[in-house]
Amino acid sequence: MNRRSAGNPGIAFDAGAADGVINRRRRNGMGRRRFTPLAAVAAVIVLAVGACGGSSTASTAPASVAPSTAAGSVAPSAVPSTAKPGQIVNINGKDHIVVRWFVGLGSGTNPQQIVLQQSVVSDFNALQDKRTDGKMPILLSLEIVQNNTATDILKTEIASGSAPDLIGPVGIKGRAGFSGQFLDMTPLIAAAKYDMTQYPAKLVDTMKDGQTGALLGIPYAVYPSYIFYNKDLFDEAGLKYPPQKVGDKYTMPDGTQVDWTWDTVRKIGMLLSVDSAGKDATQAGFDATKQTQFGFEFQWTEGRRLASAFGAGSLVGADGKTAQFPDAWKAGWQWYYDGIWKDHFIANDTERNSDLLAKGNVLSSGHAAMGHMFQWYICCMAADAAKPGAFKKWDIGVMPANSAGVTTAPINIDTFTISKGSPVADRAFEAMVYLVGRLDLMALYGGTPAVGDQLKFFHDVVDPTFAKTFPGNKVNWQVAIDMEGYAESPNHEAEMPNYIKSQDDYGKVFSTLATKKDLDLNKTIADMVATLQSDFSATP
Amino acid sequence: MVIVDDREKTYVPTPRKGSLARRETLWGLLFLSPWLIGLVVFTALPILASLALSFTNFNIIDPGGLRFVGLDNYIRMWTELVTNQAVGQSLGVTFRFALMSVPLGIGLALGLAILLHQKLLAGKALFRTLFFMPVLIPLVASTIVWQGFLNGSTGWLAQILHAIGLPAPDWFQDPAWALPGLVLLGIWGIGNMMLIFLAGLQSVPTELYEAVKVDGGGPWARFRNVTLPMISPVLFYNILIGIIAVAQYFTQAYTLDPQGNGRPGGSTFFFNLNLYKEGWTYNNMGYASALAWVMLAIVVVAALVLFRTSARWVFYAGGDK
Numbered sequence: 127m128n129r130r131s132a133g134n135p136g137i138a139f140d141a142g143a144a145d146g147v148i149n150r151r152r153r154n155g156m157g158r159r160r161f162t163p164l165a166a167v168a169a170v171i172v173l174a175v176g177a178c179g180g181s182s183t184a185s186t187a188p189a190s191v192a193p194s195t196a197a198g199s200v201a202p203s204a205v206p207s208t209a210k211p212g213q214i215v216n217i218n219g220k221d222h223i224v225v226r227w228f229v230g231l232g233s234g235t236n237p238q239q240i241v242l243q244q245s246v247v248s249d250f251n252a253l254q255d256k257r258t259d260g261k262m263p264i265l266l267s268l269e270i271v272q273n274n275t276a277t278d279i280l281k282t283e284i285a286s287g288s289a290p291d292l293i294g295p296v297g298i299k300g301r302a303g304f305s306g307q308f309l310d311m312t313p314l315i316a317a318a319k320y321d322m323t324q325y326p327a328k329l330v331d332t333m334k335d336g337q338t339g340a341l342l343g344i345p346y347a348v349y350p351s352y353i354f355y356n357k358d359l360f361d362e363a364g365l366k367y368p369p370q371k372v373g374d375k376y377t378m379p380d381g382t383q384v385d386w387t388w389d390t391v392r393k394i395g396m397l398l399s400v401d402s403a404g405k406d407a408t409q410a411g412f413d414a415t416k417q418t419q420f421g422f423e424f425q426w427t428e429g430r431r432l433a434s435a436f437g438a439g440s441l442v443g444a445d446g447k448t449a450q451f452p453d454a455w456k457a458g459w460q461w462y463y464d465g466i467w468k469d470h471f472i473a474n475d476t477e478r479n480s481d482l483l484a485k486g487n488v489l490s491s492g493h494a495a496m497g498h499m500f501q502w503y504i505c506c507m508a509a510d511a512a513k514p515g516a517f518k519k520w521d522i523g524v525m526p527a528n529s530a531g532v533t534t535a536p537i538n539i540d541t542f543t544i545s546k547g548s549p550v551a552d553r554a555f556e557a558m559v560y561l562v563g564r565l566d567l568m569a570l571y572g573g574t575p576a577v578g579d580q581l582k583f584f585h586d587v588v589d590p591t592f593a594k595t596f597p598g599n600k601v602n603w604q605v606a607i608d609m610e611g612y613a614e615s616p617n618h619e620a621e622m623p624n625y626i627k628s629q630d631d632y633g634k635v636f637s638t639l640a641t642k643k644d645l646d647l648n649k650t651i652a653d654m655v656a657t658l659q660s661d662f663s664a665t666p
Numbered sequence: 667m668v669i670v671d672d673r674e675k676t677y678v679p680t681p682r683k684g685s686l687a688r689r690e691t692l693w694g695l696l697f698l699s700p701w702l703i704g705l706v707v708f709t710a711l712p713i714l715a716s717l718a719l720s721f722t723n724f725n726i727i728d729p730g731g732l733r734f735v736g737l738d739n740y741i742r743m744w745t746e747l748v749t750n751q752a753v754g755q756s757l758g759v760t761f762r763f764a765l766m767s768v769p770l771g772i773g774l775a776l777g778l779a780i781l782l783h784q785k786l787l788a789g790k791a792l793f794r795t796l797f798f799m800p801v802l803i804p805l806v807a808s809t810i811v812w813q814g815f816l817n818g819s820t821g822w823l824a825q826i827l828h829a830i831g832l833p834a835p836d837w838f839q840d841p842a843w844a845l846p847g848l849v850l851l852g853i854w855g856i857g858n859m860m861l862i863f864l865a866g867l868q869s870v871p872t873e874l875y876e877a878v879k880v881d882g883g884g885p886w887a888r889f890r891n892v893t894l895p896m897i898s899p900v901l902f903y904n905i906l907i908g909i910i911a912v913a914q915y916f917t918q919a920y921t922l923d924p925q926g927n928g929r930p931g932g933s934t935f936f937f938n939l940n941l942y943k944e945g946w947t948y949n950n951m952g953y954a955s956a957l958a959w960v961m962l963a964i965v966v967v968a969a970l971v972l973f974r975t976s977a978r979w980v981f982y983a984g985g986d987k
Contacts, residue, residue, distance in 0.1 A: 274924055278946050285726045285951075303947075307727055475930070476839040479813065480820035626948055634927045641839050641930045 210288060212549035215265060222254070222265035225554050227561075228283075228290035229268065230276030231300040232540050233347075233502060233571040240270055242570050250560050264553050277303055284545075291554035294542030294561075295347055295571060298332060298619035301543060303626055308543040310340035314555040320344070324577045328615060332539050336621020343541030346562050347573025349501040350609040351435070351536050353391075353526070357519035359419065359495040363398055363406075368496065368523030370605050372533050372612065388436065388461055388526045391496065395421025395471035398495035407470045414470040421471035423478075423488040423497040424462065429636030430618040433458040434536040435498055436528045438614035441632065441658055442622040447665075449658035451651050454528055463639050463647055475640040484513070492516045498525075500538055501606055504588070505572030507595070518596060522605045525612060537613035540573060580607050623662040631657045720956035725949045739956035753957070755932060756940035759845070760912060763936070767849045768908040775856040775904065779863035780893075794864070798857035809921040812851045813838055838922055841933035848918055848934060859904050866900030867893065895981040902980045906972055913965045916942065937961055 213224045227247070229235065234243060247268045254263035269290060271279045277300075283289050284307060293308075301308065315322060322330060322344070329345040353368050360367055366377045368386065375383040376390050379397070384390050398421035399407035406412065407421070424432050433439065437454030465472035473483055473494075484491035489499060490513065499522075525535045542558045544551050561567065565575060569587040574580050584603035592599070622628050635654040638645065695702075723735045746753035782793055800808065815821050816837035824834035837847035874892045883891065894901075916938040919928060926943040928935025941961070945954030 281726045281946065281949065285729050287729075303949075304727055474839070476818040476836050479839070480817045481814060482820050485814070630925070630927065630943075630947065633925060634932070637927070637929055638931055641841075 214262070217265065220255070221262055223262045223550055223553055224265050224267050225292060225550055225557050226267045226269060226290040227292040227294075227557065228271075228276075228280060229294070230271035230273055231280065231293065231296040232273075233295050233505060233573070235270060235273050235276075236505065239505070239570050242567055243268060243270065246561065246564055246567055250557065253560075264557055266557050280304070287547075289545040289547055291545055291548040291550055292542055292558055292561075293545065294343070294558075295540035295573075296543060297538050297540050298617060298621075299629075301342060302619075302621065302629070305335075305337070305625070307546055308335075308340075308342045309546045309548065309551055310335075310338075311343065311544065311555065312341050314544075314552060315341070315344070317552065318555060318559070320559065326576075328613070329539060329576055332617050332620075333541055343543050344558075344562065345539055345576035346542060347540040347568050347571055348576050348610060349538040349540070349573055350606050350613065351498060351500045351525070351538075352605050352609050353496055353523040354425075354489055354499040354503070355496045355521060355523055356489075356492065356494065356517045357521060358517060359398060363495075365394055365397060367521065370521075370523055370602050372524050372608065374524075385531070386524065386526050387531075388458075388528060391422060391526050392461065392465065392469060392471065395465065395496065396469050397421070399471040412470070417470065417473075417477065418482065418493065420473050420477070420483070420488070420494045421496060422465065423472065423494040425489050425497045425499050425503060426486070427498065429459075429632050430455075431536050432462060432498075432636075434534060434614045434618035435525060436461065437530070437532055437534050438616065440616050440620060440622070441628065442662065447623060447662050449655045449662055451655050454530075456647075456651060457529065459636075459639065459651070460647055463645065466640055467643050473640075475637075478640065490516055500536075501574055502538065502572040504592075505570065507592075519599050520596070521599075521601055522603075524605055525609060533612050534614045535609035535612040536618050537610065538619070539576070539617075540571070574606065574610075623665040627664075628658055628661040631661055716955040716958055719952050720959050722952040723950075724952035724955070726945070726951045727949050735952065739953045740960075742953065743956060743960060752935075752940050752944075753937075756928075756935050756937040759928065759933065759935050760915065760937045763845055763848065763915065764909065764912040766845065767852050768905065768912060770849060771852060771856050771859060771908060772901070772904055774853055775859035776863050776901070778856070778860045779867055780889075782860070782864055783867045794861070797860055800855045801857040805917040806921050808854065809851065809918045812847075812854070813922065816847050816850070839930050841931040844922075844930055844933040848922075851918060859908075862900055862904060863897065866897035870896040898980045899982060902972065902976055906969060909968050909972070910965060913961055913968075914938065 210224075214221050215224060216222070229243060233239065247266045250264075250266050254265070257263055280289070280293070281304075284304070289307070314320075325345045329348070330341070333343045333345060334341055355368055357367065365379060368391075369376055374386065376386045376394075377383055378390075378393070396407040398419065399412075399417060400419040401413045402416040402418050403411075403413065407414070424435075430441065433452075433455035436458030437452065439452035439455050441449060441451065443450045462472065466474045473488060477483060478488060479485055482491065482493055488494045489497045489503070490507065525533050527533045542561060544554045544558070548554055565583060565587055568575060569583070569591065575583055581603060584606070588603070589601075592601070632654055635650060635657075638650070639647075720739055721734060721736060722732055723738075724732050743753050745751075747757065748754070750758075778797055781787065782790055782797070787793070803811075816823055818824050818834050818836035818839060821834070821837075827834040835843040835846075837843045870893060874896070875888050878888045878892055915936050919934045919936045919939050920926065920942065922934055923929035923939075926939050926947060928939055937957070938961070941954050941957040944950045944957060
């Protein structure tokens with residue numbers, strides 16, 4: 127056997143290769159030897175930095191939306207979406223101070239809203255380039271994150287010292303998770319001579335921190351609530367529509383005139399609840415396990431919001447530390463619970479999450495006749511209308527009165543806030559004032575301006591957006607405006623001790639109302655109040 | 667016949683690293699360094715940081731208020747465990763789920779692998795692909811699909827059961843059925859485990875089966891005395907991976923209830939859901955870090971127990987462990 131070929135071919139080959147390497151190095155000299163490792167090190171650094179996202183101008187925020195630009199003046203690649211607070215960037219030879227706007231805690235994340243927000247930012251940046259007051263132009267940088275991850279992302283940004291400057295739109299509940307992180311705007315408002323007297327005092331109060339009294343925003347978008355109703359389903363059942371003025375009576379099928387109360391809603395709700403055999407919930411033989419239509423829905427509700435529809439109240443007593451559950455709220459929860467399990471005109475959790483009821487988007491499914499709905503819901507109705515079975519003709523009615531004859535309409539209010547640590551708070555305030563003035567943006571958020579001619583806003587801005595989706599359908603927006611006058615005080619999202627934990631604990635209990643049959647509601651509520659008391663007492 | 671082993675006489679030079687070998691090592695390390703840097707910066711340091719943070723009151727939205735609290739977080743955890751508060755409840759849910767899902771998952775994956783290993787089965791490749799396919803579907807998507815499938819009102823399963831006159835459970839809306847629902851969802855994704863078992867089955871020497879046959883053994887004897895011992899390392903591996911997977915269980919439960927309360931009625935309140943809630947909802951990152959370290963300790967203990975007992979039931983054909 128040829129030993130060299132059979133036993134050590136590798137040795138001969140390796141030796142040759144090694145010689146070759148040495149010879150090449152000798153030929154190329156020392157410069158090449160130095161250059162190659164340096165190039166490799168550089169390549170490694172570039173790879174590592176690239177992997178770590180170390181570029182100062184690149185967008186690095188997960189789920190963030192591409193930055194918008196000032197039309198014609200700023201190159202898209204030049205605008206940082208996660209710039210450092212107070213960063214100065216030079217664009218087209220001109221310095222700009224960056225103000226970062228964070229969207230995601232409330233409205234602003236659906237595709238149409240994203241497009242409009244980008245356009246608003248472009249408009250603002252274009253205006254900045256034309257400013258002549260000698261101040262450095264602002265470069266508004268937009269960061270949009272999906273609502274379900276927005277809280278986590280904002281917390282991470284705060285923890286890492288890169289909090290955005292401007293945050294919103296955000297409601298009271300959205301703010302509550304960031305206690306102490308937002309700026310008291312009082313000095314900024316004074317410095318800018320911004321007229322706060324134009325806003326109703328009641329709305330301004332909702333902008334204050336419940337603990338410190340700091341003014342955390344200016345009232346921006348108001349979202350009153352009312353009763354949505356599907357006209358087709360009412361027509362099909364031969365029922366009169368809900369009243370559109372507080373105090374108006376409702377005409378029952380037998381012609382009797384009754385007060386528009388929650389009990390009336392229960393009665394007609396049952397008539398509008400139908401099973402697969404076509405029987406309604408008042409008829410003998412009605413099969414609640416085969417329901418195909420429901421009379422009423424509290425769309426995307428939660429415990430305090432639902433309860434407040436039955437009368438204003440709070441989970442915390444006047445002393446600010448005693449847990450309670452008002453009687454009107456008990457009545458509200460009982461009404462809801464009986465509506466699900468006894469009278470069968472409200473869907474339980476299983477039915478609500480079924481395909482029939484659009485997996486929780488019950489009103490848009492076309493299988494619910496009425497529902498308690500906030501103004502922000504209109505932001506999403508256009509898309510829903512295209513779905514099969516969706517409603518085509520609808521309108522809104524006033525909130526029903528409780529057993530004491532009191533009408534209450536829960537309200538949501540959104541605002542913009544400024545980070546406490548923002549180094550450009552005054553500039554952020556300037557941008558905020560611009561955003562507050564953009565009514566087209568507010569319309570797309572589904573809000574109503576806190577001041578001004580609201581009916582004109584509805585007719586000029588909101589109606590045209592619905593004309594294509596719901597041709598021929600006319601909505602009486604005066605109802606929404608009237609309902610603002612019946613807003614609850616205190617607000618259902620109002621501050622309470624140990625806010626997040628308390629909210630979480632009553633939320634857990636409230637969720638059982640739609641999942642548990644045969645619940646002892648009085649005991650459940652009493653236990654919940656005890657839990658809340660321990661939460662309040664353990665206030666950090 | 668005398669066999670002379672002449673290897674002992676052969677001169678084996680002591681391996682010495684020449685300059686070329688050293689250079690190659692350096693180059694290798696250099697090209698590995700992006701990954702090594704990533705490992706240190708994004709994995710090792712955060713792990714160490716979380717250990718340090720577990721002894722602090724770190725609040726994610728108030729990083730300036732950070733202070734050392736000693737064992738306070740661990741004491742609180744112990745209190746919550748013995749009083750059956752969040753820690754006790756979440757550990758209970760996690761253990762119950764482990765007891766249901768690990769044995770069932772292993773048993774079914776092994777059963778499927780044995781079926782797919784049959785000589786007479788036609789279309790093996792197709793079946794393997796079909797059983798493995800769910801593994802490729804993102805967890806969030808599959809959970810949402812299963813929510814619809816298991817809906818007690820309009821879900822397909824409910825409709826099938828109703829059609830044959832059987833009652834349909836309310837799976838994800840009934841506290842008694844939510845965990846079994848998640849187990850069912852987990853079983854759908856056992857394709858990976860099944861493939862590993864299949865690989866183990868394919869490596870069992872056929873002579874051993876023939877030997878059992880010659881000795882008069884039937885299918886059960888073949889499975890009991892040949893298959894099971896020969897695939898015991900694979901079984902061991904799958905059990906270990908199954909336990910680790912339960913310890914990491916989060917996505918499905920979070921998708922079911924993004925509020926993190928383990929709906930319905932806390933029945934899906936897994937340990938990691940509690941950890942997430944503490945860290946991200948209540949901002950108690952220090953306490954959440956302590957929870958994470960305790961879960962790590964539980965997994966390490968479980969793994970050690972498995973390794974300790976493995977000498978009794980895991981058979982390594984080569985004699986190596």
